[in-house]
Amino acid sequence: MLFVILLAFVFSGANSSYIEYNTTQRIVPGKINVHLVPHSHDDVGWLKTVDQYYFGGNNSIRGACVQNVLDSVISSLLEDKNRRFIYVEMAFFQRWWRQQSNAKKIKVKELVDSGQLEFINGAMSMHDEATPHYIDLIDQTTLGHKFIKDEFGQIPRVGWQIDPFGHSAVQAYLLGAELGFDSLFFARIDYQDRAKRLKEKTLEVVWQGSKSLGSSSQIFTGIFPRHYDPPDGFTFEINDVSPPIQDDVLLFDYNVQERVNDFVAAALAQANVTRTNHIMWCMGTDFRYQYANSWFRQMDKFIHYVNQDGRINALYSSPSIYTDAKYAANEQWPLKTDDFFPYADKVNTYWTGYFTSRPAFKGYVRLLSAYYVAARQLEFFKGKSSSGPNTDALADALAIAQHHDAVSGTQRQHVAADYALRLSIGYLEAEKLVASSLAFLAESKSATGKGNGVTSFQQCPLLNISFCPPSEASLSNGKSLVVVMYNSLGWKREETVRIPVSTASIIVKDSEGREIESQLLPLSNSTSKIRSLYVKAYLGKTPRETVKYWLAFSVSVPPLGFSTYTVETAKQTGPSSAISTVHTYEGTKNDAIEVGQGSLKLLYSADEGKLTRYVNSRNMVTAFPEQSYGYYSGSDGSDKDPQASGAYIFRPNRTITVKSESQTKLTVVRGPLLDEVHQQLNSWISQVTRVYKEKEHAEVEFTIGPIPVDDGIGKEIFTQITTTMKTNKTFYTDSNGRDFIKRIRDFRTDWDLEVSQPIAGNYYPVNLGIYLQDNTTELSVLVDRSVGGSSLVDGQIELMLHRRCLHDDLKGVGEVLNETVCVPGGCEGLTIQGKFYLRIDHIGEGAKWRRTLGQEIYSPLLLAFSEQDGDDWMSSHVPTFSGIDPSYSLPNNIAIITVQELENGKVLLRLAHLYETGEDKDYSVMSSVELKKLFPNKKIKKVTEMSLSANQERAEMEKRRLAWKVEGSAAEEPKVVRGGPVDPDKLVVELAPMEIRTFLIDLDYLQMFSA
């Protein structure tokens, strides 16, 4: 009986048969339009390596296979031409593309041409925004955009940084507007900021990231109301629990109207917090669409039934279509300036730990970033070879390393090892290229007029821990060491370099064969210690115990060029390198100890063993800074809020000052070129402070680790530099190494901050430096890699230098950040050696040092070693070289950030102004570069100005740019200045403050020395 009733019920409806869903819907004016944007967020490494994610390996960690995503999405798109999909991460798409048949490629190209498949963002990875350097961001975006242009002829229009943990000003103006993007979308902003924006309908803004470039570099920016996934109840991966639409009348659980109602309700809720009639739903999330039809089938039905219902309009869309709809609405948008750091998603959950997480990896990325800049220059000077070693593998590895779970330090340990391995493989190939280019350039004096590249050059990537076999080799039998120093900066530099040597009786000669002053310094205890352990860990062998000294000498190197120095055995009766005096102060005397041979003197108190005074006798700056170390014990999440400190999150629960375990000994090393102060703060923190005769800053090399955790407490180590400056809660930190942004403690510009984490909530990313100002003075600290920093007390700068955490912070990585180094016989906590640089200036005079030394820190001299028999090197080789006109140097406010030969023989050139408007009285001005002098001996046939990623002509990009309207008066803005067009005869490039200009240059006689 029951059976009969049921049957009757089922058959009482319409006939069940094939339903053709109408998915053709476009935008309908006057209705709420729900833009469904199908997407998959595919991390280029995180819990698994990039390759494991691609092919579906290691699925016990997570069932994720990007190959499945792309295969199934393409089939689904081919089934219905109204369906759309966006793809973002070119590192994955390239892997897939090269495996496809030509027939498949043709079909995919049609999907791209029709807009069904659209590349969004289009960089190799969705880069982190806190910890990368802007040059890396540009390079990895250029690489992805080039692939898209070469294969598909397409130019991405939209920035899609949906997952990074906070958003930088440089992302908005440089990696947004200057790429020609019309809009930028993301999910993660501070929870308090989001609450206010939801209330005020200000989630969509026009963002001006640069003070200097203002409205000329602004971008429409959309922040998602919640996250980058669909509203609850609309996720359709195979195992998802959202109810699918069941519209077959022959089956039970028919639910069309119910689901349509759900859809309309969710759309209206979002429309309530959004301006205009257009809302976007991100239909997807991490590694979704592994079976794409399970999503598309549901979206087909929703579009069909919701539009039949008619209350709102649903359509397949993309961020570009959405952007155009927003633009067409002709609305005025709120203005956003500065950035979106720091990011907190809950009251105790500040994502400020990752600014420092994995400091060794961050240092390695930075080191290779600059190496890549130098290697491309040398590759250009020699002529790019498609067969020989090149920089492509390094470019790829660096691009992947910028991912928001890579350089950020938030990946699993095995994935961190994979990124490092890729970098080292890329480095080894680039190292060969550098060696052969230097050989080619150094030999070009030979009879044939060009080098054969037979000279063998060695480089020393472990020089920082005093390991350098060629310089350690004993100089005997008339052999001497040849050191070629390459300078990738556009101006001449003079500095003191150091190499490890195994004998004291040596002299150093310059390119002209003149003996120059040099100084021998003892290795610090900590350097000797990490040298033996880390060489064994990295190379699997024990280094020879012959290194006795650092040999320091001052060098002068021309712009984009090299100088050659030789180290020889001293004659028995002749002069020899000066051995430093070493004096250890045990804290018994009451004297002040003075160090410094030049203008800058640092004074230490002998009984306390610490810095007490800073005196620059040239500019008459005197200050009384103190420096200390301490650590935060990380929250273990055992209180009522389970939030622990971890890879992402910084949540301190106690601050502990490191007090010396005994009276601190000071060891002072003195010599003609520099003085050093060695301090051992405790058994696992030490530092060497260096004052160079010719420089007016202090260089501090710290060695931290292994951080002890036997007490079961994770520790996050900081240093503080404390002065009496009255800084009124204000300090400045850079954005990706470029613009400086004003920070005010316990304050946000965009909302009234409720302070819950007074330490973690005041941390900001530092890539270049951090500084303080008061009425008379400025205190600047520059860094050698990205770290977290703050000013928690007026007059004080704090940097977090190392972290070792014992708890997972519940943000998905599922592993504790507890880095170790292992050799046969055991593992210990990772030790970090790094540097920061400190200087105090009169107010208004600090910028010159920050910008100039900042470039030198980013691009250290590249050292290559060879040896000579007798002393015929200088006569048989070119001892000095400059790739630009020898009479020329770039202005002090301009940097060459890219010189790269492309496969088509064209040269990619990028020039960057280093100063912001108003930053320096002399250098914040329009400046110019003479291209003819940059490319001597060549004829410049044509110069084309391009967008930042070089995928379109700048003029075309400007023509296409959408002119967004900003709320309030636009007339208040001072006129934005930019360099003018390049006259094809004069070939002079003007750059206004903070401008970066990108050119494609056609040259004749590209091979400099070809016959």
Ligand SMILES: [Zn+2]
């Ligand atoms: Zn992600």
